[in-house]
Amino acid sequence: MVILxxxxxxQYRPRYIVVYTVWAALWVAWNVFIICFYLDVGGLSKESDLLTFNISAHHSWWSEHGPGCVRREMQEAPGVRTTESHSYITVMGCFMDYQYIExxxxxxxxxxxxxxxVYxxxxxxxxTEEEDSCE
Structure with a gap:
């Protein structure tokens, strides 16, 4: 949308710029929702599956890769690792909680x-003023 x-x-095409302004307004609204989501404002909870529509487990990338975080991965069962095998991840020593980074x-x-x-x-x-002055 920025490229548009x-x-x-x-190219002096005001319609394209209006599309960008609508997108920018929607982007602001989405990010306000994200802020409210991670700060647990108004009944929203970062522990819910609201962002994924209950399809998958949601977690922030920053929860494991934040500044100063030490990530340790432990396998559930010893043996050969397959695509279905899951590991338990512990994270320690983060300088800042991931929700504040979000x-x-x-x-x-x-x-x-x-x-x-605004721009x-x-x-x-x-x-539009330029087009009006040409007439």
């Missing part, structure tokens, strides 16, 4: 989307 917005800006990531995404939204609104208004 840039293309619309370069919240910071979503906050940065909101900031970038809002900046893009896109400015460009659309500038293009």
């Amino acid at each position: 917005g840039l293309f619309g800006t370069i 919240v910071m990531h979503s906050s940065v995404q909101i900031l970038v989307a809002l900046l893009g939204f 896109a609104c400015y460009v659309v208004s500038a293009i």
Whole structure:
């Protein structure tokens, strides 16, 4: 969508830029939902399977790979490892809980989307004013 917005800006196509602004608004809403999800706001819980629609077990990549985290993997059963074999993973020594990293990531995404939204609104208004002055 960012490429579409840039293309619309370069080619002076306000419709493409409007599509980008709608996407940016939806992106902000999605990231607000993610922040509420990881901070357990309003009945949402990070322990639920809401993000995967109860299809699979959800866990954040940051829960195992965060800054300072030491990850240890232990096999359930000794022997040959197959694709169905699962391992138990313990994580220790993280500097920051993974939900706060997710919240910071979503906050940065909101900031970038809002900046893009404001800029896109400015460009659309500038293009439409330019078209009106030509008539």
